[in-house]
Amino acid sequence: MELIPGLPEELGLECLTRLxxxxxxxxxxxxxxxxxxxxxxxxxxxxxxSGKTHKLAVLVHSLPAPPPAPDGAKPxxxxxxxxxxxxxxxxxxxxxxxxxxxxxxxxLFCRLVSVGRKLVVVGGWDPETWxxxxxxxxxxxxxxxxxxxRDMPSxxxxxxxxxxxxxxxxxxxxxxxxxxxxSSCWGYDVERDEWAELARMSEERxxxxxxxxxNEFWVVSGYGTERQGRFEASAEVYEAGTGRWRRVExxxxxxxxxxxxxxxxxxxxxxCLAELGGEVRVGGYVVELGxxxxxxxxxxxxxxxxxxxxxxxxxxxxxxxxxxxxxxFGGFVQSGCCLxx
Numbered sequence: 633m634e635l636i637p638g639l640p641e642e643l644g645l646e647c648l649t650r651l652x653x654x655x656x657x658x659x660x661x662x663x664x665x666x667x668x669x670x671x672x673x674x675x676x677x678x679x680x681x682s683g684k685t686h687k688l689a690v691l692v693h694s695l696p697a698p699p700p701a702p703d704g705a706k707p708x709x710x711x712x713x714x715x716x717x718x719x720x721x722x723x724x725x726x727x728x729x730x731x732x733x734x735x736x737x738x739x740l741f742c743r744l745v746s747v748g749r750k751l752v753v754v755g756g757w758d759p760e761t762w763x764x765x766x767x768x769x770x771x772x773x774x775x776x777x778x779x780x781x782r783d784m785p786s787x788x789x790x791x792x793x794x795x796x797x798x799x800x801x802x803x804x805x806x807x808x809x810x811x812x813x814x815s816s817c818w819g820y821d822v823e824r825d826e827w828a829e830l831a832r833m834s835e836e837r838x839x840x841x842x843x844x845x846x847n848e849f850w851v852v853s854g855y856g857t858e859r860q861g862r863f864e865a866s867a868e869v870y871e872a873g874t875g876r877w878r879r880v881e882x883x884x885x886x887x888x889x890x891x892x893x894x895x896x897x898x899x900x901x902x903x904c905l906a907e908l909g910g911e912v913r914v915g916g917y918v919v920e921l922g923x924x925x926x927x928x929x930x931x932x933x934x935x936x937x938x939x940x941x942x943x944x945x946x947x948x949x950x951x952x953x954x955x956x957x958x959x960x961f962g963g964f965v966q967s968g969c970c971l972x973x
Contacts, residue, residue: 635665648675649684653973657776671774676749685972689718689919689926690728690744690751694963712759713738716961720921720941725961731769732778739765743793745801746971747822749773752801754793754820755784764789764809770822773973782825788814790891792842792851796872799823802830804851804870805837813838813857817870833868833877841890843902847872852883852902853890863889867902892917892967895925910952912938919968926955928965937964 635644648669651659660667669675679685692713715728715738730736731753739756746752753769768781784803791806791814804817813836819828837854844850849870853863867883870876884890886904893906893916905925906916912929919926927940939955939962 635669645669645678649679649682653686653773656774660774673748676774680972686719686721687921688971688973689720689921690746690969690971691716691718691919691928691965692738692742692744692967693961693965696959696963713740713963713966715753718926718955718961720924720926723955725958727961728771729776729778731771732780733767733769735760739767740966741789742767742967743791743803744967744969745793745795746969747795747799747801749971749973750822751969751971752781752795752820752822754801754803755788755791757789768820773971781820781822782827784820785818785827785829790839792837792840792854794842794844794849796844796849797847798872800872802842802849802870804833804842804849804868805840805854807838807857811857812836813855830870831875831877834879835868837864837868839863839889839891841892841894843894843896845896850880850883850894850902852894863887892965895920908942908944908950910940910942910950912940915964917965917968919970921970926968927952930964937962 635641636647656670660670693716694712695714717726717728731738737759740759742756743754744751749772751771756765758765764787766784766787768783769778770781771778787809788806792804795801799822801820802817805814807813815833815836817830817832819830833851836856837851840854841852842849843852850867852867855862855864865882865884867880868877869880883902893904895903895905897903905918911931912927914930914933916929925942927942928937930937939957941953941955943951
């Protein structure tokens with residue numbers, strides 16, 4: 633069966649390849665042939681190789697407080713945080729459907745990781761009780777549907793997370809329910825919905841940050857149980873090919889918490905993106921989007937959230953461009969990741 637009647641197969645494929653991802657759910661309803669194609673991993677790879685994919689920033693952000701009721705009654709509390717998608721190419725913000733959790737509330741301090749066209753939400757705290765949770769939720773950007781994943785084997789908070797090229801989500805470090813820092817690491821296979829324990833790091837690392845560089849998963853800084861708040865300058869690197877860790881001394885040159893601000897400089901070394909300059913001074917969170925970086929935070933304690941796109945390509949001066957954010961998306965960013973679709 634032809635993809636588009638009257639057109640050669642390669643031209644029909646080219647037409648569908650050029651569809652924006654937001655049109656895929658509608659296009660998948662045209663016929664079974666289109667649905668099977670649009671939802672296939674092969675089509676995703678074809679779009680990527682053709683340069684037709686787009687980098688998006690997926691953000692967990694606070695919602696604005698509701699206006700006071702006219703009669704003075706206290707309004708019902710809204711979900712404190714929600715998921716938003718920012719498209720730097722279009723300059724638009726859109727809302728993701730609520731996670732399939734109690735009340736549709738997304739866990740506080742959860743980690744976001746992208747695996748191909750899928751977003752994985754891992755861990756965090758119950759937004760009502762503030763108890764740690766082991767929840768896993770997976771959202772498919774093509775089918776536009778959520779599913780519950782298999783829970784993490786144990787509850788942990790403020791851990792590092794990242795995705796490997798073979799489609800696994802790795803979580804490492806953080807602390808357990810007793811506030812004890814952890815050195816353990818687990819891998820989650822998104823397609824098989826299975827967790828497997830991996831080798832441990834050489835030491836415990838609470839409030840660490842995860843970043844994937846090539847085929848390596850870096851767990852940056854953090855501190856042990858007895859060194860609360862004193863961040864290590866070292867990092868540990870998991871090599872997916874060998875399943876082993878190696879320690880890198882002096883990898884983190886900043887004394888600040890690495891969460892949400894670790895990047896890679898033009899020389900291949902880790903940098904603290906929160907120290908790039910600009911107006912953001914407090915609560916900085918960054919999401920790297922290829923040639924640009926989304927930078928959020930505020931100019932002062934208690935100040936309003938600011939959003940910038942930062943162009944820091946090699947050989948150019950750092951360029952800051954203010955992002956115009958609709959009010960309903962302008963809350964403080966707690967977590968985020970880049971997803972290419």
